[in-house]
Amino acid sequence: MTLAQWSFDLLLAGGLLWLGWQALFEKRRFSAVVHFMAFNLLMALVWVRLSAPDIALAEAAIGAGVTGALLLTALGRLPSGTSSGAHPHRWHPHWRYLAVISACISTAWLIAVVPQLPSPGLAGEIEAVMPATGVDHAVTAVLLNIRALDTLLEVAVMLAAVVLVWSLGPTLRPLPPATILPGLPALSRLLHPLFLLVPTYLLWRGTHAPGGAFPAGAVLGAGGVLMLLADEVGWMQRQHWQRLLRLLLVSGLALFVLVGLGGLLMTGTFLSIPLGVARLLIMAVEIAMALSIALMLMALYLYGEPGQ
Amino acid sequence: MTTLYLVAAALLLVNASVGAWRIRQGPTSADRMLAAELISTSTIAVLLLLSALADNPALVDVALLFAMLAAIATANFVTRTWTLLRQDHHSREEAGHD
Amino acid sequence: MTETLLNAAGHGLVLVGLLFFLAGSLGLLRFPDIYARLHALTKAHNLGLGLLCSGLALQASALSEAAKMMLVWLLVLIASGIGATLVASTANTCGIVPRQVSRRIRHKRPREPKE
């Protein structure tokens, strides 16, 4: 560990804490949101430092792209000064001090305990079963074969979020921008090919190196958000595309469940994939999941049900 | 080479801290957004330097994603957050001064 | 021989790129208004990152890596160029007046109708 490395880590952690602090305790909403976006950027660097490139890819696509877009859009809808929630019941100052002090004590305790936390250490076991999974990259293997149930339920959670957002009312009509912006359609047109190319590349890479369905779906979704911004996806609002849209939204989950049931028939265990077809099936599930994650992110970004 | 690039990466982080100062300082929301963009570009540069250091091509992919998504935040800010034609007078103030 | 030369050139380009980054952040620190800061920042994005990318691409192990680095630069070029016009034209419409416009020039401008 050289001096340069130490100073790099120190700066990174200091920046992370500062931006996190500002995002939490800054009064002005816009400022807090921008601090949070910068916090996410530094978070991706931390993932890289901790040699977790898969997470860095997902964080880059979701944290920096989609979450920022969601927050900025919501910000344009909220009033400037006042609190938008219910008026909370104000606590007596004594209770507040007590709460802050106990939070500080538990943080100190956590810091003291952290170095001694037991590590799960499943690296050896995963290494041992890798040949039976059909892919060469450990994260993809765990994601879609060994712990596929988690991934299945996660897609279900996302679909539930879409259902919740859509049940709140019709799509929020975007307010017109301040002036005519000819750069926006140009931007979207220039970037379209890349927003198709890069997810394909990430999907293909996912079987043997960092990549896979999550970053691919998130990048595709971010491209969809750009199209929504440039007002280029009229079909999502049209009446007779609605059924297809809903079908596409559930396609990832449906294919996943079908694969699981097929595994139940062939091997007797839900979601276990026989080795012979594993590579092909995992690829198919990944493609369907990437598409439906992308579409679900776009659906969330609409903040309401289209076609109303 | 290793030390040179590490020092360069640390310098870029110092650079990004200037962006953090500007995000805090404002004075307009566009300033904050621009400063966030500077941090994003510095992050891309650090990622490229780290990928050269560790000889890890996956990091260039992360940088590529950041570069693609840099435009989305700006476009979103201009079309959805900073809209002039809002009825609310206060929010218009905020667009100019916060 | 060629490798040493390429490495030296790469290091030089990275250093010059770093200089442009420093210049950009100096501009962000010191310039008086949003338009001037925009100007300083686009230098950091376009030239700083561009030189850094080409410096690293010279030392890349494979041609595909070098091509990817240049793609990163191209993307940042598109994003920062178009983003700068978007921000500047919106700022102009929102009524943020450029600082340091001398009084005479401002009088010569046709007055915008009041809302």
Added chain:
Amino acid sequence: MSDYYATVAALLCGMAVIGLFRAHDLLHRILALNVLASAVFLLLVTLARTESGTDPVPHVMVLTGIVVAVSTTAAALALTIRAYERRRQREDER
């Protein structure tokens, strides 16, 4: 290095919890939840680094967690927007 980042994660956790309970504004609460999620992810990933190699299982949990976090953020933001619009309607009617 793992210990170092684990300490940072613990600090962030504490900050986020205090921020979560201090915030009156709904948007600030959503931000605080997101920061808390990032801190927990960081803790998980630092735990994944062992002497015998990197354990992919916590990485997968964090990957799933990031996607779940973005869906919950979107749902919470949608609820916040609707709550505000409902309240403004009510104030207009009055």
